[in-house]
Amino acid sequence: MNAIRTPRAATSIAARLWFLAMLSGSALPPGLAHALPVISEVFYDAVGSDNGQSFVELYGESGTALDGLVLEGVNGSNGALGPIVVLSGFIPCDGVLVVADDLGDGTTLVPHADLIANFDFQNGPDSLVLRDAGRVLDAVGYGDFGPEDIFAGEGFPAPDAPSGSSLARVFADLDSDDNFADFRVLEAPTPGSAPRTVPEPSTAVLLLSALAGLGAMSVSRRR
Ligand SMILES: [Ca+2]
Ligand SMILES: [Ca+2]
Ligand SMILES: [Ca+2]
Ligand SMILES: [Ca+2]
Structure with a gap:
């Protein structure tokens, strides 16, 4: 069975950007x-x-x-x-x-x-x-x-x-x-x-929990 590969660096950068955008309330450039x-x-x-x-x-x-x-x-x-x-x-x-x-x-x-x-x-x-x-x-x-x-x-x-x-x-x-x-x-x-540009909170929460799940999977695989 093929392992599912995730571009870890890319997803974590995207997640951080989205999270920062959510915190600031806007991702629009000035x-x-x-x-x-x-x-x-x-x-x-x-x-x-x-x-x-x-x-x-x-x-x-x-x-x-x-x-x-x-x-x-x-x-x-x-x-x-x-x-x-x-x-x-x-x-x-x-x-x-x-x-x-x-x-x-x-x-x-x-x-x-x-x-x-x-x-x-x-x-x-x-x-x-x-x-x-x-x-x-x-x-x-x-x-x-x-x-x-x-x-x-x-x-x-x-x-x-x-x-x-x-x-x-x-x-x-x-x-x-x-x-x-x-x-x-x-x-x-x-x-x-x-x-x-800023995903709806529900989408961002889903994305972040999905990323957290992927992180947990990769940790358990490494054990
Ligand atoms: Ca216009
Ligand atoms: Ca449309
Ligand atoms: Ca037509
Ligand atoms: Ca018509």
Whole structure:
């Protein structure tokens, strides 16, 4: 039977970093802590029909009221606005809100949906803006923008996600205001879950107890 090898140095360094981050309450480098909520994932092109499958995921502080906020598409070819999704309710306790497309009968195929609305954001080059009255809270532009196209995102555009893949923030709580740096293509969309720079306490506790267990195993093997 093969022994399970663990990169001991790497895991202990990672555990220490996470633990220090937990103690300090934030792992964000100075200057990168931006206001929440932000757009954490966009799935605009399902394989085949997008109806009832597309979604936009937001990440924010639990309990944040969404009244007055809208998600607005901006057409890359002419700057036209739409669709416009009016948000309501609150960011749930896990901080991750899923706005899912309506199948046409008030239901959706998107797992972990918190809000259902009828929308279909276009395949790029296009942009999606989260705004509060006249203020832009966050924006992501994706795809190949030509010189004549209208980019309403931040910094440089994120890549265009192929059919079946989504566009997601590398860390939901990290917003450098550069879409190219902040977003990546996810082969398998993850509505309702989002990685953060500081793991949730329950995750960190699990990780640390798992590491403690590995440590105990290696000690007992050496005996
Ligand atoms: Ca499609
Ligand atoms: Ca629909
Ligand atoms: Ca931003
Ligand atoms: Ca996600």
